[in-house]
Amino acid sequence: MAAVEDRISIQLQVNGRQHQVEVAPRWTLADVLRHQIGLTGTHIGCEQGVCGACTVLLDGEPVRSCLMFAVQAQGHHVTTVEGVTPETGLSPLQESFRDHHALQCGYCTPGMLLTAQALLDRNPTADEGAVREALTGNLCRCTGYQFIVDAVLAARDQGRDE
């Protein structure tokens, strides 16, 4: 059966690459990243803008990709978890998450990483209070947050040493 709705062609810049995609205007950025571009590291947890699992960076700032239409991301740089992952191995923040057992089921993890990365980029001396404050928009049901906070603080210290 034919598609019900008109689609338009848009250009999205994701993780430094240009993507030409055909989208319906109402499709969310999260859905387009996941299903049109194949970047399934962005997870959808609530579609209500509360849980933060779908967090991506838009020009370096954390945004909820479930609350944005894909068409709104035109002309911006989108970064997903795949974009902060090196070709081989893990980023220092990702390594720190592993070293500190900062993830269990891993569903919230990509959003956590992007929020934390944006914080450390903006505030390389963030203290525990600032880290906890920054992460309030990302819900985790498994870890109780302590090891996530530890991981972010350790990555911060490592960044300082370098």
Next chain:
Amino acid sequence: MAQAMRPQMMGARVSRVEDPRLLSGQARFLDDIQVPGMLEVAFVRSPHAAARIRGIHTEKAVQYPGVHAVLTHQECSVLLWERDTYKVGQPVLANGEVCYVGQPVVAIVAENRYVAEDAAELVVVEYEPVTPVLDMRESILEQPRRVHPEAENVFFHKKYATPGFDEAFAKAPHHLTASFRTNRQTAVSMEPRGTAAMVDAASGRVTVYASTQSPHRMREDISHLMEIPEHLVRVIVPEVGGGFGMKANCYPEDIVVVAAALKYKKPVKWVSDRMESLETDVHARDDIHDVEVAFDGDGKIIAIRDHLMADGGAYPAYPFSGAVGETSLASRVLTGPYDIPHLATEIHCTYSNKTPLGAYRGVWGPIASFIQEGVVDRVARHLGLDSAEVRRRNMIRPGQFPYRNAAGMVYDEGSYLQSMEEALTLIGYEGFRARQAKLREEGRYLGIGISVFVEPTAMASSEAGSVGYESCTIRIEPSGKVTAALGLGPSGQGHETTMAQIIADQLGVRFEDIVILHGDTDSAPFGGGTGGSRSGPIGGGAALVAGRQMRERLVKYAASLLEAGEEDIELGNGQAWVAGVPDRSIAIRTIAETAYTNVRKIPEGLPIGLELTARYLPKRPVTFSNGTHIAEVEVDIHTGVVEVTRYAVVNDCGTLINPTIVEGQIHGGVAQGIGSAILEALHYDEDGQLVTTSLLDYLLPESTDVPRIDVRHLETPSEGEGGIKGMGEGSLIAAPAAIVNAISDALTPFDGMVDTLPVTPPMVLQMVSGGRTR
């Protein structure tokens, strides 16, 4: 052999093998499964708590472009539960009536979810609302009516009393009564539920991708409910983004998705949105306990009488009802770590027009601990005694193990008193009272709350485990690398890491050379899955037994090939050697090569290849973990807001497999306990509408709501394999009681004692204004 038998990986803080894929966004969760031509489902759900269906009009939806099919009860008439167990079973799509808000009525199968939801809005269902049954106590009395005309509202009733209860109760010098209420809560896994199904045209088999905790159980359920022979059903569990007991059920949507895939010969997927999750994931903790306690002047508790009531919702969840699980186990472990000789319980589980009750981490435990620890604090306050001292006086002593409690449950050895004493030291209990008194003068209300818990784990038949045993297949490949498979269904517990730790020690191979498979019924041996804190002790036990059997085989090979006695062979680091003669060694890789390709050299009596399956059924029907949680809180008496400021845990789950993973489990359970104690409640209005249908209404703990948690371990081994005890639930069992006891302690000047979970700011304010200031 002694040297190599010494555990090297068991007990080590090994980083998880699961992490790299999860951290890099490469893990494959249910919604990441996409195959060409896949259709997606949206459900039309009941907007009424109770109504008769007078007509369903699907014509417009059927004609909507992009819609492939529309299913009603006529097209998919499977009933969850046969009527003989509970007299009631939920039709997977409503049949003539709806009994709770969110109940699936019509399924739309369309080219994508957007289109499916458009079409769902075009379906017209004619409802004739009837009075909903919403109050548990009324429902027990069949008021205002029966939920299901063919069945009494009370679907489970049980009475129990220790001999001589009445006399012991009557003779006691002191008595008190209290009513405890736990409000509905739910697991809220960050990944919602979901199912995908597709038919293999060649074999006719159906492959079901299910976000579940129990792959084999799901296969059994689908096979049984849909009358497809088991060998024609393959269940694959992808990465699971949290389960917490809630994903241990087979849900109506699972069956509808499989039915649609079979009927239309198309791959079909459904993934829950958050509103659907809050409405239709099994709810939990909807219980009332009317309690009477008899005790002496020293605070020694003599007898407890408890009337346990649970609102099971509209239907018994399949394949187990959470209401029955919560109440029956609570009634058996209600005395917790205390030596209380007399117990009398009566249980009523009733139907209502609410979402079915199922499991949420801890199931009975957070409720029973809330009551047990609330009772102890009430006794202490009644007598003007220190609550830690009252606990000491009642605690089961080390010499009493194995201890049979008043309900007949047998506890294996634990460290009850020691865990409390160490936790008191850890939190600085001695100094707290002075600090509390000083700050109270400044108008700041601090409180401290103790919760000593027991956690029955590895139960012969738990809610998620349909069987009491677990299985492990080990295959040493011709290269000497190891593939092992278990029937578990992990959702973040790190079994690929912990099971490999156990096997590495047994086989003497490198941890990195082991891969753990799970979650595919085609490759995993039959097992019960993950739930009821069984994976560590029973799954780990199976890994240990299989590893030991394989080790024996390797030793026979090495003894034969090295021309030495079996008792002289040691294994380690991928090698076998003769004790004391490290030069006389052989690589396990070479043994494996021999076993598969050089069959003439296989020692007498050994089979070709290196593959075996072992099953492990613990001798004891249950093993008890234990521990103590102590919470410190500050209550703002002007806003009613509670902050959990400090938190200490002393945990004993027997022999530790991986202390870091255990700590992660504890932290997470405490966070959920904070949610249970002060944040999370599912609210129904007077019409039976669930009004908490977003995460803005159903509040989960955030990073700023959870304090640092100081954890210490004690290790009292079980008598089972490896000395392992389960521990997935204990932290959520203990935490709510610790926090509410701390709130009650903070509000001592106002005479308040918390009797409701969660205790919200308005309730705190009421306790403040209702009491008198001393």
